[in-house]
Amino acid sequence: MSDDPQTLTCWLCERPLGDIVQWHHPVPKSKKGKVKVPIHPICHKTIHANFTNNELARIGEDAEKIREHPAIAKFVAWIANKPADFDAPTR
Template sequence: MPKRRAWEEDEDEAAAPPPEPCWLCGRDLGELIEWHHPVPKSKGGKARVAVHPICHRTIHAHFTNAELGRIGEDVEALRHHPEIAKFLTWVAGKPADFNAPTKKKER
């Protein structure tokens, strides 16, 4: 099978469904995608969801693995947390591959 050049589009790619949105913020995913375990592997989680790197850092800046294990796959519980809700409002208009420093929660 010959190698494809970056600018050549495969017929299968042209018919591919649009990418999934970010699990946390709901914006379209960009070039950089990270995989988040809603229930941490250390707590027995196996499922993974696609998120933006900034969304991933924000989740882990505000929740410990124990807290994430208790919340489970309930993304709405995360979205209703005051700091996450503030972040989601702020990031809503940003481009998919937007990056910025992430503040950690005061513990």
């Protein structure tokens, strides 16, 4: 995988990435996670607003399991047609 934002897609929402790219550990570093995946800042905030590090460690690196969560599924559907660098407050 290239680190060029023009060729990357977001691990969570699968939209193309914009100018601002964050790197998310699907399994948190505090739980011995080593893998990093590219993600939009708003998607990153949404994951951490809905899951604890312990929950993320149990789920592992499977983005599909994260997307199955009702709040995340609603978020992914909502953000699907937004521009790559779209941002908004998260709860």
